[in-house]
Each structure stands twice: as structure tokens, then as C-alpha cells.
Amino acid sequence: MSRVHDMGGRFGDGPVKPEPQDAPVFAEEWHARALAITLACGALGQWNIDTSRHARERLAPLDYTRFSYYEKWLAGLASLLVEKQVLSAEDLAGAAAAAGDGTGAEGVAPHPLAARALKAADVAAALAKGGPADRPSAIAPSFAPGDAVRCRRPGGNRLVEGGHTRLPTYAVGATGHILWLHGSHVLPDSAAHGLGEAPEPLYAVVFPADALWSHTEHPGDEVVLDLWQSYLEPV
């Protein structure tokens, strides 16, 4: 029931390959353009961060696996642009044809959302403003620091079949304890699907490594996850 992006704990990926600390920020020029286009399109206001994460993670497993990081971004962006009716499939096919014969996408009519396009002069303010996720909530915290809690089983989005969630599969059913209450935050499982922000208490929950893995490296090791109240049950 999990998706391919939910890879915490997976075996078989081989060694991590560190890069020099001074390696270029963008290994390829198109990486930079892909990032910038994605951020600029986000400024059109047609989706939120949870929607865009879900657009990447619901790529077909074969695509997700073969795509590099920014290819996933591009694929997610193409899905969102079409699904939110910013662009049509015909637009994309036409752009591909134009790119192929070098004519460019000329003669295209201005778009109704063009007034919202991010201008160069507004970039610094837009990036500095960010998008805080804390919200007031009517849901009172059920847990306090030190309380033992278990991640509910089954995991996965409870509102939407196959929907977005931030409870990794490796923690489903595991018992840990509350480290901190972070306040109330937008619930991604709801916000990703246009079902409202549904803010609820969010906690840092600490798990001993042996609550998660059958072979651990060291008896004192731990993993901390940020988990929403509805992901948790008392022990």
C-alpha cells in the first residue's frame, strides 16, 4: 500500500556518494531552470506544497526510480499544470513539437493567470516570505512530552485512497515517545487533496532504533519523526 518515494529503511541502494563541499549548486544548467520554473509556477497560487509533493510521489514507480531529482520535479509540475487546467495536454504536445523544430512556442494567446506571474522584482520578497504551516486549531493536544505513543496501523492516508501522508511506512505500528509538541500545523493528508488545511497538533516523536529495525547498529541509536496527532494512538 506504500508508494515508491516511501523508501526509508529500504535495502539495496548501494553506497552514498559524497560530493566535494564546494561542488556547484546546480550540476547542470537545466537543473537550475527546472527549480526556478517550479518555484515560479508555484507562485501562480494553484496548488500548495503538499499537492506538489504528492504530484511527485505518485509518479509511476518506474519513472520515479529512473528519474533524477529535477526530472521528478518536472514530471510533477507537468501533472499539476494539466490537472489544475493551467495548461492542456495539447499545449504540452505543441511545446514539444516547437522545441523539436526550433520554432519556439510563438503565437500563443496570453493566459488568464498571467497577471499572477512572479516578476523578478518580487522574487526576493516571495522567497523571504515563505509559507509557514503553523495554524490555530480547535483540536487540543492529546499527548504531552514523555508520553508513549504508537503509530497507527494501517498507515497511509485515511481520507483519500492512495493519498498523500507524511507517516513513513517504516514507522507504522512502532512505539516511541513524545519529545516535543510543535504546536498545530496544516495536515498534509487533507491539504494535499483540496480538503482544507485541517490543522492539528504536531509532535516530534522519538523511536529507539530497535523499535524500527530488527538489526540495529548501536543500542542507544534513535530516530525522530514529526508526526501529526491523528497518526498516533496512546499506548
Added chain:
Amino acid sequence: MPHDHADAPHSLLPPDPALRVKALESLLTEKGLIDPAALDEIIDTYQNRIGPANGARVVARAWSDPDFKAALLADADPVLAELGYYGRQGEHMVVVENTPEQHNMVVCTLCSCYPWPLLGIPPGWYKSDAYRSRAVREPRRVLAEFGVTLPEGTSVRVWDSTAELRYLVLPMRPKDTEGLSEDALAALVSRDSMIGTDIPEAPR
């Protein structure tokens, strides 16, 4: 219902990723939905202005000023906002301190969440499947691939960034650095040491 479809929109674009970006940029520009000058500005911001030097300044100050450090560890957001380190992908910051007893290490297993205002855009390895899959299960083997071996008495706490909280590791100040200025200390703070995959060392 999430849209799982075989005829994914990306498949309509050219297969070569550089051409794919070009086609999309050209179309969006023609429609007036993006401004190429704004793209240049975004790229310049993350290529030249926002990067690990910001985080290194915070670490060096925390090493030098106990009151600053205490405030940073207690509630990082107002402290960082005062320094101008706030914004996209750094709206809710938590700074976690390494000690002889506990080493901290940050990952995002579900995507690649990272504290952009303090460290910039994540390096390739941070976004790799290998790091995302293994850091939570075998942090010490991963650390060994970075050339880091922890003492037997040090436990590892791995922070999996599953919400909008972003974590910065405050490494331990290297020995024999008394008397160094904040700028000199900042030069010792590598990007990876603020993710938890490197240990700062004193200058030789």
C-alpha cells in the same frame, strides 16, 4: 482520488530533460505565466546568495556566544529571523546540538526537505535514494562513507524531516580553537557538518 495515470503529462514533453525544461519554459513564457528574468533571479539567489555560509555563521556565533546559543537551542525562529535567515523551506527551524553523548544527523526519507535559508539547495547525495533509504536504518555505515567514525559511547539520533520543521545540526566546537574569531570559526564549519555527516576540525 489521486490521479494515477499511465499517459502522464510529462510523457508529452521531449525525453531529454534539458529539452523538456526548455520546452516547458518556452511555453510558460509565451503564455505570460513565468518571467525569464524572475527565473534568473531565483537561480542567482540560490547559486550566489543563500547557501551554507549562512548556517556556518550561525554555528560560529553559537560557539562564541553562550547566550546566543542558549536562545538558538531554545527557540531558533526568532533568533534566526533577527539575522535575516528566514524564508522558503526554513519557516520552522530547530537546531539540535551534538554532544559527546549524542550525534545528530538529518534526512528526509519521503522527499528531500532541507533548511534552505541556512544551507541553500541540498547537495546531490542528500537527495539520493541511497541516503534517503539508509540514513534512518544504518546511520553509522552511512557516516563511514563520509569518513566519519563515532566513539563507541556516542549514540546517533537521526531526524527524519516529515513535516515543515527543518533541522540544523550544531556540531561540537573543535578543540584548540580558543581565541579564533567568529569568521575564522565559520570557515571551519562545513555544510555536511550541519547535516550531521561531517565533523569540523581545527585548522592544522
